[in-house]
Amino acid sequence: MQDRIIGHFGASIETKTLSAEELPPYIEHASQIMVNALVSGGKILTCGNGGSAGDAQHFSSELLNRFERERPSLPAIALTTDPSTITSIANDYSYNEVFSKQIRALGNPGDVLLAISTSGNSSNVVQAIQAAHERDMVVVALSGKDGGHMTSLLTAEDVEIRVPSDVTARIQEVHLVVIHCLCDLIDCALFGEE
Ligand SMILES: O=C(CO)[C@@H](O)[C@H](O)[C@H](O)[C@H](O)COP(=O)(O)O
Numbered sequence: 001m002q003d004r005i006i007g008h009f010g011a012s013i014e015t016k017t018l019s020a021e022e023l024p025p026y027i028e029h030a031s032q033i034m035v036n037a038l039v040s041g042g043k044i045l046t047c048g049n050g051g052s053a054g055d056a057q058h059f060s061s062e063l064l065n066r067f068e069r070e071r072p073s074l075p076a077i078a079l080t081t082d083p084s085t086i087t088s089i090a091n092d093y094s095y096n097e098v099f100s101k102q103i104r105a106l107g108n109p110g111d112v113l114l115a116i117s118t119s120g121n122s123s124n125v126v127q128a129i130q131a132a133h134e135r136d137m138v139v140v141a142l143s144g145k146d147g148g149h150m151t152s153l154l155t156a157e158d159v160e161i162r163v164p165s166d167v168t169a170r171i172q173e174v175h176l177v178v179i180h181c182l183c184d185l186i187d188c189a190l191f192g193e194e
């Protein structure tokens with residue numbers, strides 16, 4: 001079984017190496033979108049399912065609390081954290097609307113939606129992107145595989161960071177590095193390079 005374990009590490013390293021070659025321009029662009037929103041008084045909403053819900057919460061917590069340095073709190077809300085809201089929307093309407101209904105209430109022009117989906121096909125994330133555009137928000141899509149339905153919804157204002165892999169776990173492992181890159185770039189832009 002240790003060969004399997006080593007295989008996971010090897011595949012993760014391989015995917016990260018390929019991502020390090022392909023993704024930096026998209027990550028930098030995404031960070032600029034987020035910084036522009038934050039300096040204009042906007043906030044960042046985040047969403048995703050399963051492991052990507054964890055990533056959505058991981059990112060919002062690092063803005064609200066801190067990443068690696070002492071700095072003021074930054075405005076971010078994970079749309080994945082309130083079971084009463086999520087279960088009531090899913091129960092009364094549809095699970096596909098659990099993020100979009102929140103965005104219609106919380107999102108404002110100039111805010112950013114970080115939409116996370118390894119397949120790009122999770123309906124509630126797709127509908128979240130549609131709702132964000134209705135609210136004149138900008139979208140940063142964090143995806144993988146062929147980008148799925150999410151990709152076709154993005155405008156020229158948005159950016160997609162698509163991990164070059166078809167394996168959900170490997171994509172998620174790169175998403176975490178991307179989230180930390182975004183936090184670092186935001187801190188550098190707002191509070192100076194250390
Ligand atoms: O974390 C994992 C797999 O590693 C799963 O929980 C995974 O997040 C779930 O299957 C999600 O429903 C997948 O959705 P998505 O990434 O395609 O949007």
Ligand SMILES: [Zn+2]
Pocket residue numbers: 051169172
């Ligand atoms: Zn996972």
